[in-house]
Amino acid sequence: MKKYKILAVEDEPTTQALLQRCLAFSYDLVLVPSLERAKEILNHFKPDLVLLDLYLPDGNGFDFFSFLKDRTQSSRTPVIFLTLESDIKVKVKSFSAGAYDYITKPFDNTELMARIDAHCARSAEVSSAFYTPEIFADLLFNRESLQVHRIDGNGQKELVSLSPTEFKLLQCFMSHIGKTLSREQIAKEVWNKSHFQSRTIDRHISSLRKKLGPTGAYLKTISHGGYLLSLEER
Amino acid sequence: MKKYKILAVEDEPTTQALLQRCLAFSYDLVLVPSLERAKEILNHFKPDLVLLDLYLPDGNGFDFFSFLKDRTQSSRTPVIFLTLESDIKVKVKSFSAGAYDYITKPFDNTELMARIDAHCARSAEVSSAFYTPEIFADLLFNRESLQVHRIDGNGQKELVSLSPTEFKLLQCFMSHIGKTLSREQIAKEVWNKSHFQSRTIDRHISSLRKKLGPTGAYLKTISHGGYLLSLEER
DNA sequence: GCTGCTTTTCACATTTTGGTAACATTATTC
DNA sequence: GAATAATGTTACCAAAATGTGAAAAGCAGC
Structure with a gap:
């Protein structure tokens, strides 16, 4: 069984450790602390799903989200916002921008993994239909x-x-x-x-x-x- | 702008009223209290999304979910579980069965609507890719x-x-x-x-x-x- | 600000379209 | 089997949609 490739952009050390601990075994996980590093990584890593914190040291999660949407290679990659922010308005904004999911910290490992798997599975099915010759x-x-x-x-x-x-x-x-x-x-x-x-x-x-x-x-x-x-x- | 068609299967009167109040205006909503009624409705109503309670008077939400998956017309219809049950195991089971989302009561109207819209929008895009004349x-x-x-x-x-x-x-x-x-x-x-x-x-x-x-x-x-x-x- | 490129806007040419009238044909009624 | 009503068909042409050259407006690099 092939592991899904996940890019997690997260700067907070506690969450970093948590993600590392609960995802590294089941997924092919790349964890970066900044948008700049994330953009670099994307040159040679094509994730099946992106976990994105909203507030990062070098910018706003939304900007990175648009960046992903604009690149054809990642325009259909599922993005899950994973953040402390629990304001409904921000949630709604995220979904209408095109987020696949929005999970507030603290979160349950098992649920996170279940949601990741669900989005990855559907996305894999869909991407075959959107194959561009x-x-x-x-x-x-x-x-x-x-x-x-x-x-x-x-x-x-x-x-x-x-x-x-x-x-x-x-x-x-x-x-x-x-x-x-x-x-x-x-x-x-x-x-x-x-x-x-x-x-x-x-x-x-x-x-x-x-x-x-x-x-x-x-x-x-x-x-x-x-x-x-x-x-x-x- | 065309309204999304939503089938909500829910027997609890409080939630029924709530759904009616917050969804009926923005969506083309059909609300039924039992699986039997839901199956009848499906003969002449093709929903863009289904909201499904897990515990219903005449059966279990999972069975209805499989029923939907098995019919070609509804096999790709997004289903959101909307339930009191907050047990992680049930959540995980729902996602691995193919649920698009899982929302526990009580829920926030705005968030529910945002999630509905997000799933419907993606699904509409996808179904056009799977369209056959x-x-x-x-x-x-x-x-x-x-x-x-x-x-x-x-x-x-x-x-x-x-x-x-x-x-x-x-x-x-x-x-x-x-x-x-x-x-x-x-x-x-x-x-x-x-x-x-x-x-x-x-x-x-x-x-x-x-x-x-x-x-x-x-x-x-x-x-x-x-x-x-x-x-x-x- | 100049240069060379791309993008947008304008103006006019061309094509497509769709409503109407007029007449032909078919169906219905008694 | 008329008389009458309903429908089928054709031709016409104005209005709308589209194609496209050329001018104007942006824009990056110098």
Whole structure:
């Protein structure tokens, strides 16, 4: 049985010791005391779940939370807030920001583990459904370098030079192949905004299609619905 | 904004009243006092989330939970246990069985709502990833891509290109297969209007039938009654 | 502040859409 | 089997949605 990988960000020594003691055996646990260290660790550790204290020496848990949400690799990683703060308003804020759970100290070890397991199990099931391919039609995606290449008839790779926004836009469609995305959804995923001067998205779609050349035709317009990336013929 | 549909199974009058008071406004709430009633309700109510008491007059919450898991329609529906029982062992058992959350009474309204919203939002996102198009005759109706395909004799998918209104119209019939819909009902569901220059609907039906080709014949006219989508002859 | 890039906005071109009228056809009633 | 009512179908065109070049606005690095 494979252990779940957990990143715990916690500066208070007592809780640190407690977490170490009760989680280290059952999980692949990395415990760091600051956001800075956490960000470093993420370069070579991809946790299945994050335990996050709200108040940390070098910043606020919410900021780190948004940081995780913004990186595609960790945008769907479950985050459990684990904190002394028991103010209902903070709880509500956490949940509406997207927290998977909120546990106040002191907590029960067994319950913590049960909740961790539950979230990890569901998340593992879900992440298979959200798998984003690296190849779509004749496009090759490199998530590390944030580059897209097109493979021509001879198997030669040719760089498709996309701007950062165009890349994010394409990535957004790649992670929802076969689903029509409304302009609102696109705005939210790519710009993290809900409202927009309406034509901006259309304009970006237009230039993305142009840069993708013939492959751009797979990015279809669904009138009154939004846009759709799909392999099917029109 | 659409309300989440919630089924609450709870027999204790105090909690019933509390749930009614704090949830009925923000959610589409159905509150039942027994497992038997809950099962009945499920025949015509597909909740987005279930609130479940552990100890009920006609059985144990766990059994109902397994019942939900076993039905495909509800196997991914989030279930929150809401109970007096605060024994850690029961909590752990609930989570390992697949509970989404476990809240002990007395609880805070706001927190309950925050947790409900969080689970529903994630679940909605996930269920779209697991969505499979609906099938009617040789049509594949896809609510996610907002497209309709027809399967031809060779099993090839062919796009049926519908305008937004036609799609909504078909969607309306797809959600009420076998039921005759009056023009008023159609106007309300598709146009969100009650009154209409009478022939408009007819004209859209006409073009929908035309685009659906032979399959359009399943969209029958009920003179003086409206229209009906049904496989049965009459 | 200048330079070179990206992003956004504007303006206009183009396409799609949907309501209505008019007429054709079918169903219902007596 | 008319007469009448209900429904089917076509054509039209205005309004709305979308595509896109070019100008304007941001923005990082110097």
